[in-house]
Amino acid sequence: MSNILTVLIFFPLVAGLFGFLVSQKSIRVYGIAVAAAEFLLSLWLWFSFDMKNAGMQFVEKINIIPEFGISYYLGVDGISLFLVVMTTFMTLIGIIGLSIKKDIKNMIITLLFLEVAMVGVFVALDVILFYIFWEFSLVPMLYIIGAWGGEKRLYAAIKFFIYTFAGSLVMLVGILYLAHLYQSTTGEWSFALTDWYKLQMDLDVQKWLFWAFFLGFAIKVPMFPFHTWLPYAHGQAPTVGSVILAAVLLKMGTYGFVRFSLPLFPDASVSAILPIAILAIIMIIYTAMVAFAQKDIKQVIAYSSISHMGVIVLGTFAMNVEGIAGSIFLMLSHGIVSGALFLLVGVIYDRKHTKLMDEFGGLAKVMPTYATIFGIMTMASVGLPLTIGFIGEYLSLAGFYKVSPIMTILAGTSIILGAVYMLAVLKKTFFGPITKEENKSLKDLNAKELTALVPLVAIVVWLGVYPKPVLAPIDTSTKALVELMHQKAQTKEAKATILVSKTKEAK
Amino acid sequence: MSLTLTHYLILSVILFVIGMIGVIRRKNLLMLFFATEIMLNAANVALVALSSYIGDLTGQLFALFIMAIAASEVAVGLGLLILVYKKQGTLDLDNLTLLKG
């Protein structure tokens, strides 16, 4: 299976096309089967992955337009491997937990197409290919929000699409300029990321390109002040849309920072630490406050996503192995935890068709299992040790402490403010007496919902206690990444800030 | 005083401006058509004059092409004009607003 990555990308595509032939009744089973097969394939990828190798693995390269150096170029390393696994996993969970009744066939096919784009983004090493997948991922999500969303679904869908699209276009200009630069430096065209890594650029050029890429990624993350599309998208999207959006699509932005911004423009990245850290800290504190003010549970979690993404961005720009590896781990943990929280909100939305906290209260009494799982996910979300949420948050903050203690303390308020808004949700929704008569007859989780949620709980605990299988490959590849950045860095400041780890060998 | 290139070009510009003013001011489609012809011929004058000045026949060749196209254009164009007149009953531009966005 040397072209496993091609299989991973195109299997859902082919299966999705065949899905049109499957009857409405059996499409659900079909969807679960396809997503499960895809997940197993990605697990196979993980098990046959060489943990000691920091470079790209399972590389495939076919020239498409040799004149311009555009090729079909795929590969994974420790940084992207788990994002792929998480993508396939969350898609599977999303399809299992699917609760919509309308046009379920279209939904499942759309989800499979979305999976194609998401896996593609994480494994593409050719920048044009990356860009195609990057943009292609918008279309299914646009459809999901626009077709199955709430009342203001069209507004939300169009806002989501145009906003992120506008950012990507600026990035495209950056990509084209960078390709041109590569051509004029080396004399030949190439869009291969691994070739671009070798390119040395002037500091001015780096800066311009950095901010061009930044805009594309920052809107996707979404970083303050480009975040306002997210609450609308989450507010209107159906449960499965929110799960995928929070778990995977947002991670594309932070993945872009790690994959593109840092290694391509190390000097510019170092000089951008201060403004980005300030944005990240605003993002952490400000959105945590906004989250506290929300009345709708889903909006709380949407804003909390932004707040957590701030910690991820901060860790990424720590410029040392601890911070970057921590932020990558946090991407995974946030994907699992926020995905689970959105699923959980979907559960009561299906029962009561409202997400307002005032409509609930005392639910722990009528839905104990639900409350327990919600509690576990809350604790993971606020970063309790021995849950998945702690490790990434701790490492990100620890990494950034090296850059600036004061800013780390400010960013560290996320562990306080996170507890404030999440515990407020728990208190208003689950504790106290049951205020509404009709809530007394609410049913606890059914088998379908449990099948979707229990694996997430298991992962939250497993990776919190024993993160090594995931952390080790991330560590290896991050060390190589930081090494590369250190080599490329031109200014003294950048050389000093980018901290190469003393421990070379992965244990 | 002999005729120099400048004179021809000035004539060409004058003709072109006359044609352009016609394009702007005229409200009748037929008159507009004539104004366009004048502009085309202004270009022809410039092309021929420059061609003989540089000593390159391409310009005159091009002028011949333009004349040929102008002739066929008149044929097709006038035919269309008549059709428009038959359908709309007028050739006044202010009344022909089918392209309104």
Add this chain to the structure above:
Amino acid sequence: MEKLLYIALFAPLVSSLFAAIFAQRKKMQLVGIVASLLIIISFLASSALLSHLLSGGAVVTANLMDWIVVGDMDVKFGFMVDQVTAVMMVVVTLVSAVVHVYSNYYMEHDEGFNRFFSYLSAFVFSMLVLVMSDNFLGLFIGWEGVGVCSWLLVGFWYYKPDQPREVNPSISPSWAANEAFIMNRIADLGLLVGIFILYWNLGTLTYSEVFANLDKLSGGLMVAAAIALFIGAMGKSAQFPLHTWLADAMEGPTPVSALIHAATMVTAGVYLVIRANPLYSQVPDVGYFIAVLGTFVAIFAASMALVNRDLKRIIAYSTLSQLGYMFAAAGLGAYWVALFHLAAHAFFKALLFLGAGNVMHAMDDELDIFKMGGLKKVMAKTYLYMGVASLALAGIWPFAGFYSKDTILEVAFNEHTYGIWFVLWLTAGLTAFYSFRQVFLVFEGDERYKKYGFHPHEAPNWVFIALLPLLVLAIVFGWWKEEFMEFVTLILPPYEMSEETHHVAWILILLTSAIAIGGIVLAYIKYANGLKRDPKIENSFIYKLLQNQYYIPVFYDKAIVKPYAELSDIAWKEIDLEMIDATVDGIAKAIEVTGDKSREIQNGNLSTYLRWMVAGFIIITILAVVSVVIK
């Protein structure tokens, strides 16, 4: 030995998971029995470890597995049982075992019986992780773990509604639980920062390596690390200004208050300072600050206990006050004395709380001591138990508190910090007074409860047998002071009293005993013959001030909670929706309007089109001419 360590550590976890399986079922007596047995097993294993160390055995260490290995960071699940840990383990598991057994009685009619044991055992596990870990991050696991268990247990009766502060100062169990969690989180940030400082400057988080390399830290960093770690300790041990959660945490079931909010979790801060003694002995200024803060908290909390009417809150304030004593000792460098008082306090305070649990049970969960009185007739055994615990708390010879508290006062005297000595001495008097005010109001005097229609009953005999270990230890623990000192100073720095202190020691003892006995006598005169309320005093400013906890909770509410909520609302409605999102929509709107306006160009009139064409032509011509001219 490693096996014993794992048994001691994981028996509570097994107990918790076992109980969790049945958490949603109706009460099962089996769960309570199994959980209690497993905790007793943990206690026996801890005792075996202690006796191994007592007989001169080596420190037991164990490495379970890797946890976080990234970059240069290498954190393992490493455990270590040295003398301090062994003492903590035995104290924790002993009190836990008693509380587990007692809970079989106290929670017998509660529908969440199984769930309760699951949480309680999870707490014991977390606490053991906290004390047994051999590195700071492992300590942090336990630190947060006990925080969550405390949150779960304080909010155990989550279904109770919120009440106004005037009716119930703790508002509701779920409110109190959240308050405790969030306040602890504030402090945890400090602890985390301390960990970051140590990691980036020393490259390790293991105690032994950190303390061996302390000289690599510059003075400023050492002070910063010491302060950051102490901020963490302030949260867990509820030191001012993060103290309000402890009294509110009394919303939890009484066994929880006994175990978590008196004997074990709240002493974790003291444990941290004791554990990090090599660091704190290098920065005496920080140590002095800790001592002063501890002293302040001691008298501050004691003053609030003087007028309170709530059975459990009085004991909570006394816990707070005693924690102040421990910090005073630790801050002055007498780490072993702090540990000694920690252990003694754990025994008699747990006993006191569990006795109070008996009273509550008898009085249908009534907490107002003004509504009790004369209970000695029906609850003689509880009277005895609580009386002994209160004597120990008041520091009367020969009970445990006498030895530990007196040593702290001697230390304060020995350090020539007479201010601290005086305040602590005064507090000893207050302690004796409020403890016995409570005891006499509950057990002596007229039977006021009859008016309110209560029918009190004594707890069954087996409960008192279960409490017997605590009773015995509350009496005899102090007698082992010398042995205790020799044992723990194997790893803690010894503390020698000067010649001069030795000479005046008997005077100090006499003074302390005098004020303590004075407090008891005063309480007896005032309260033993029934409750005589004096409205003049009760309406005085000071009385009101103390009763309302110096208005600090109200102040926090008004100065922090409310503004934060309002600011959040502004951030959302005014900034996020009105400014940022409005800008985004504004840009979109501007583009739309531009398009709408420019639509008028396309009015269908050919002559307009031609004019635009000509205009375009002219512009292009001008641009061409200009570009030629410029070149």
